[in-house]
Amino acid sequence: MALLLNIETATTNCSVSLSKDGETLVLKEDNSLGYSHAETLHLFIDEVFKRAEIKPSKINAVAVSKGPGSYTGLRIGVSSAKGLCYALNKPLIAIDTLESLANQVKIDKGYIVPMLDARRLEVYSSVYDNNLKQVRDIKAEILEETSFDNYLKQGLVYFIGSGVEKTKSIIKHPNAVFVENKLPSANEMSSLAELKHKKSDTEDVAYFEPYYLKDFVAIKKA
DSSP states (O other): OOEEEEEEOSSSOEEEEEEETTEEEEEEEEOOSSOOHHHHHHHHHHHHHHHHTOOGGGOSEEEEEEESSOHHHHHHHHHHHHHHHHHHTOOEEEEEHHHHHHTTOOOSSSEEEEEEEOSTTEEEEEEEETTOOEEEEEEEEEOOTTTTHHHHTTSOEEEESTTHHHHTTTOOOTTEEEEOSOOOOHHHHHHHHHHHHHTTOOBOTTTOOOOOSSOOOOOOOO
């Protein structure tokens, strides 16, 4: 029996779940538009343990969304996860944010494009097939009318994530399906973290860093 704590902070959704054998027992999240992670993450962690009536010392590992995503959100989530691993002497599991997001879509055929909003017309995206197997690596790209054409020509393509809003105003292909108002969640992390736990696929807590994809650039106020 594996009890895992899952932490997702790559976007505005501050999300925490406690899972048992790959199934979510308790989920607490706030997907409002603002970033409240610094104020709410530890409150959410405390709440999922209390609601499940499980002591933190009883978990087998801590899983965290590794990115890509918000620099600040990822930093807060990873720092909290590493702190818990040190305090509880538990292993750290890293979950690909876009893979977790893609797992919200269940299809018989076609492709899934999980995408997170970046600056201007840019998104962080990847491509998965109907079996949730990654068929294109993660990359940052500027959206154009012909973006993802090689997949759209083959059939339906399901776009999901915070990058959908800007994408649907640019890509007008009839095979494009936009799954709106969805963000990465700790709920989908449960099954993915369980698979990694079974394989002992863990990270070095001391040296693990989030996958930012691009260097952080501070924007000066006018």
